[in-house]
Amino acid sequence: MHIRATSRKFMQTMLTSQRKKAILDALKHNGQVLATELSARFGVSEDTVRRDLRELAAEGLLQRVHGGALPASPAIAPFARRQDMESDAKRRIARRAADMIAPGQVVIVDGGTTSALLVRQLPDNLRATIVTHSPSVAVALAEHASVDVVLIGGKLYKHSIVTVGAAAVEAMSHIHADIYFMGVTGVHPTAGLTTGDFEEAHIKRALAARAAETVVLASAAKLNAASAYRIGGIELAQTVIVEDSTDAKLTEPIEKAGITVLRA
Template sequence: MHVYILDIARYHSGMNDEIPLGRRETIAARLANGDAVVAAALAVEFGVSEDAIRRDLRALAAEGRCRRVYGGALPIPTDDVPIAARIDKARDRKEALARRAVSLVRRGELLFLDCGSTNFALVDYLPEDFELTVATNSIDIAAAVLRRADLKLILIGGEVDTAIGGAVDASAVERVSALNFDRSFVGACSVSVEHGVSVFSLADASFKRAVMASSRLSMALVTSEKLKARAPYRVYPLSAFATLVLESDVSTSEQSRIAEAGPSVLTAAKR
């Protein structure tokens, strides 16, 4: 204990870099694991000032290993990577979810496809000659829909958030609030029984709530890593969703827990 206190003291006098570097890597490991961190709590845990922790977080943010927020930092979400860079990642898994989900689509429906690479996979599997209309706020999804002559397209406009890949601002909220969707496929960054569906952007969460309020049925396609992820902005509890489509590797017990929270649970075919 004495050596630890001595090293901290050396750090504050600028004489020793070893302790802050080790502490910084410990914080980075938590962020990489998907955990948000709070500067005040870290200062107490490591026995240093909040200024020291803030320096650590600034350094990690400069390295692209976290996103600074007031009072702490958040992990860099996978969904902050532009959709164009995510489309081909785990494509077979996303296509399996899409094939399972489209079995619920009915002729003549007005569908909403939210931004996201998993929802992007839906476009190719929507039934032909079903007289479907697809509304979307995603630039990439809209382009894919345009390539299908049998689908009608409604593009939800507004200022495009490049990380999200579409519009989620007040203009987009106003537009979806004027529509009545038969079925919406809502994007998710994190899914859990305790916290429902959550995302990494406050504006995106507000937009998704507007979409769901305008939808007769809301669904989400969930890749397995999202069941372990954490995100700060809650969209709705699971009970607000009619259906969740999960991957085949989700345990039976976890599927039961999700179903008990409200939504019907479908599983994609095994790969």
């Protein structure tokens, strides 16, 4: 009896691991999975599927949403680790973004590793005003002689090295900017623009409301992915900058939503 029970437990564990692998494969291929469809496919209850999804989400392998799951963004790693991720692609995206800034403009630059690269690409003779809630971005501009820097204060969110909170939101209400360069951890046609922190999502919405144009900086890993907190629908952005090698299947849904996709 003990041998049979052990065998059944082993088979159940094996089947669970197989289901999880199949879920991740389907997620990679289709861009999303639905609990009802997985339940019918595997011949198990929706409760069993939801348990699988919970466990995969706890491992950071997917992002649960109502009714199913989406690919999880890898861009929720700590700031220091993200500095080394996709550095070449981020540098090209940053350079393309910097080229959009015209003399005399007021520009909001978000926090994050791509934004830090962006401000290092600015021409030495550019005269503009950069508004940021990122101390890292502000410090990177400290020696730029002709760029005025407005640093928004508040509580420091250490994951992204940006300020958040009521004081930051109040300070933003006095700004009218030409462009806002937004950093996100996920860009998805239905889940929208997402990030990994509740307060940071609120700050990004507030910044987008203060700019005539919102430009999202998105490496390929962030496309068709989602994080826990929604900044807004994908239509919150007017432009998305991606790396030149990005698969057209990832950008087509964005363009269908009426958003300009620039390749860098």
